[in-house]
Every structure is written in C-alpha cells, then in structure tokens.
Amino acid sequence: MSASSREIDAGGRGEPDRHARGDVDPRAWREETASLGMWVFLATELMFFGGLFLAYLYLRTHDPEGVAAASTHTHEWLGTINTAILLTSSFAMALAVHAAKDARRKAAQRLLVVTAAFGLAFLVVKGIEYGMEWRDGLVPGLRFTLAENTRTATLFFFLYFVATGIHAVHLAIGVATVLWIAWRLRAAALPGWRVDEIDVLGLYWHFVDAVWIFLYPLFYLVNLNA
Amino acid sequence: MKAGRPIRAYAITWAALLLLLALTFGLAHLKLGAFNPVASLVIAAVKAALVALFFMHLRRARALLVLFALVAPFALAILFALSGADYATREVHPAPWVAPRGE
Numbered sequence: 001m002s003a004s005s006r007e008i009d010a011g012g013r014g015e016p017d018r019h020a021r022g023d024v025d026p027r028a029w030r031e032e033t034a035s036l037g038m039w040v041f042l043a044t045e046l047m048f049f050g051g052l053f054l055a056y057l058y059l060r061t062h063d064p065e066g067v068a069a070a071s072t073h074t075h076e077w078l079g080t081i082n083t084a085i086l087l088t089s090s091f092a093m094a095l096a097v098h099a100a101k102d103a104r105r106k107a108a109q110r111l112l113v114v115t116a117a118f119g120l121a122f123l124v125v126k127g128i129e130y131g132m133e134w135r136d137g138l139v140p141g142l143r144f145t146l147a148e149n150t151r152t153a154t155l156f157f158f159l160y161f162v163a164t165g166i167h168a169v170h171l172a173i174g175v176a177t178v179l180w181i182a183w184r185l186r187a188a189a190l191p192g193w194r195v196d197e198i199d200v201l202g203l204y205w206h207f208v209d210a211v212w213i214f215l216y217p218l219f220y221l222v223n224l225n226a
Numbered sequence: 227m228k229a230g231r232p233i234r235a236y237a238i239t240w241a242a243l244l245l246l247l248a249l250t251f252g253l254a255h256l257k258l259g260a261f262n263p264v265a266s267l268v269i270a271a272v273k274a275a276l277v278a279l280f281f282m283h284l285r286r287a288r289a290l291l292v293l294f295a296l297v298a299p300f301a302l303a304i305l306f307a308l309s310g311a312d313y314a315t316r317e318v319h320p321a322p323w324v325a326p327r328g329e
Contacts, residue, residue, distance in 0.1 A: 035287075036290070036294060039295050042298070043295075044298075046298040046299065046302060047298060050302040053302075053306075057306065057310070058313055061314070076251075080247065087243045088240065090243075094280070095236060098233065202281070202282075206277050206278070206282045207282075209277060209281075210277050210278065213270050217266035221250065222263075224255050225255050225256055225257045225258075225262065
C-alpha cells in the first residue's frame with residue numbers, strides 16, 4: 001500500500017478508499033451493496049407504513065376519547081405476548097446472521113428454523129385474536145356490532161385491521177423466505193454460499209419487528225388505566 | 227466478529243427489549259395523564275433504536291449506510307410535520323352527506 005493511496009478517504013471512519021486503492025474484496029463489496037439495497041427498500045417500506053401512522057395520529061388527536069373507548073376492545077395480553085414472541089424471533093435472527101458470518105452452517109440453519117417458528121407462533125396468536133374480534137363484531141364493513149358504533153370506533157378498527165394485516169403479510173413473507181433459505185442451506189458446504197442473503201433477510205426481519213414495536217402501544221396500550 | 231462478544235451483546239439487547247416491553251405494559255396501567263402516550267411512544271422509539279443499532283448493525287455501519295437508514299425517518303418527519311400543521315390548525319366541518327348511516 002503506497003503512502004499516496006492512504007490519503008484518499010472517501011469511506012469515512014478514517015479508512016482509505018479500497019476502490020481507489022484497487023484491491024476491492026468482491027465478497028465484502030457484494031455484502032455492502034446488498035445491505036445498502038435492503039436499506040433503500042426498507043425506506044420505501046417505512047414510508048408505506050408511515051401513511052397509516054399519520055392516519056392514526058389524525059384520529060387520535062381529533063377524538064382521543066373515541067380512540068380510548070374503541071381500544072378497550074383489543075386484547076392487550078395477546079398483543080403483549082405477541083410482542084415478546086416477535087422480539088425473541090429477532091434475537092434468534094441476529095444469532096442466525098452471526099452464525100452465518102462465522103460459517104457455522106448447521107447453527108445458522110437451526111437458528112433460521114427457530115426464527116421462523118417464532119414468526120409462525122406470532123401469526124397463530126394473531127389469527128386467534130382476529131377470530132375473537134370477528135366473533136365480537138369488531139370488523140368494519142363486514143361485521144361491526146359494537147354498542148358504541150361511532151365513526152371513530154369504525155376508523156380505529158379499520159386502521160387496526162389494515163395495519164396489523166399488512167404487518168402480518170410482511171411477516172408471512174418473512175417466514176416463508178427464512179424457511180426457504182434454511183432449506184437451501186441443507187446442501188453441505190455450498191461453495192461460497194451467500195452470507196449476504198441471510199444478512200439482508202435479517203434486516204428485513206428486524207424491520208418488520210420494529211414496525212410491530214410501534215403498532216403495539218398504538219392499538220393495545222391506549223386505555224388500560226381506566 | 228469471532229465468538230463470544232457479539233452473542234453477549236445480542237443477548238443483552240434482547241433482555242433490554244423484553245424489560246422495556248414489561249415497563250411499557252406496566253406504565254400503561256397507571257394513571258399518568260398526558261404522560262401515558264408519551265411514555266409508550268418514547269419506549270417504542272428506544273426499542274426500535276435498540277433493534278436498529280444492535281440487531282441491524284447500524285452501530286458499526288459505514289456512514290453511507292447510516293445516512294440511508296436515516297432518510298426514511300426524516301422524510302416521515304416531514305410528512306408528519308406538514309400534514310400535522312394542517313390538521314392541527316384547521317377546524318373540521320363535516321359536510322352532512324359524509325356522515326355514515328346511524329349517526
């Protein structure tokens with residue numbers, strides 16, 4: 001490494017730009033561009049969910065009492081259990097990515113299956129919850145029989161089903177993809193198998209977890225102190 | 227990134243997330259007035275930050291990646307600020323025909 005190349009520092013953090021130096025590690029380069037691409041996708045995803053959060057903010061600030069009354073019909077214990085399940089799934093996913101980077105294929109594969117199992121558990125609990133809400137007549141447009149049938153209650157449950165429904169679809173896609181990659185990992189020692197695939201899948205999984213972290217207090221914790 | 231340390235960091239992050247979950251669930255049961263929604267949103271933000279920094283590796287990411295990660299929350303903040311300025315300063319006059327049946 002020559003002294004002049006050391007002066008080029010386009011990457012920040014005081015490291016010389018490896019591309020200017022001409023010795024780019026293709027694997028590291030691929031991993032970096034892969035996660036950059038996933039972060040761009042997650043940015044669009046955040047804007048996508050952002051509209052729903054804005055609609056919620058409008059409803060909450062314009063009729064706080066109505067939202068508080070409607071929110072008493074959600075099942076806060078199921079929501080809390082599901083939050084714990086999802087946080088734990090993210091922990092398993094972080095360990096899976098770590099194992100993959102350490103080239104511990106079996107461990108990565110097992111941890112991916114554990115991650116998917118927690119994701120499935122979340123979806124099962126959510127499904128049970130939806131069933132209870134259907135029986136309670138909380139589904140706007142299809143079966144809405146709430147005694148205090150106000151515009152706010154209707155909008156609250158409309159937002160609830162759209163936001164948690166879209167979140168559940170995201171999680172289902174995550175579970176399917178995690179299982180697919182775990183399945184492909186079974187073939188021993190694929191030459192240079194794609195660590196970046198698992199890394200990027202991890203980013204997606206954690207993002208879906210982070211969306212739920214915000215949905216949880218907005219729909220379950222509004223009015224528990226009444 | 228060899229054995230030991232990252233795994234411990236992940237475990238501590240996970241424990242902190244579950245602790246914050248218990249905290250936010252507990253606080254929601256207390257009568258704190260305006261502090262209730264503030265507490266639940268601040269705790270949610272802290273949890274999301276922990277996930278982003280540790281599970282999503284933003285803590286050790288290059289500046290470019292951190293910038294990409296911050297663009298969306300920033301754009302979202304603009305959406306909230308400008309729409310919020312409108313909604314907060316405007317009186318709502320619902321036209322009679324927008325009222326749903328039964329009201």
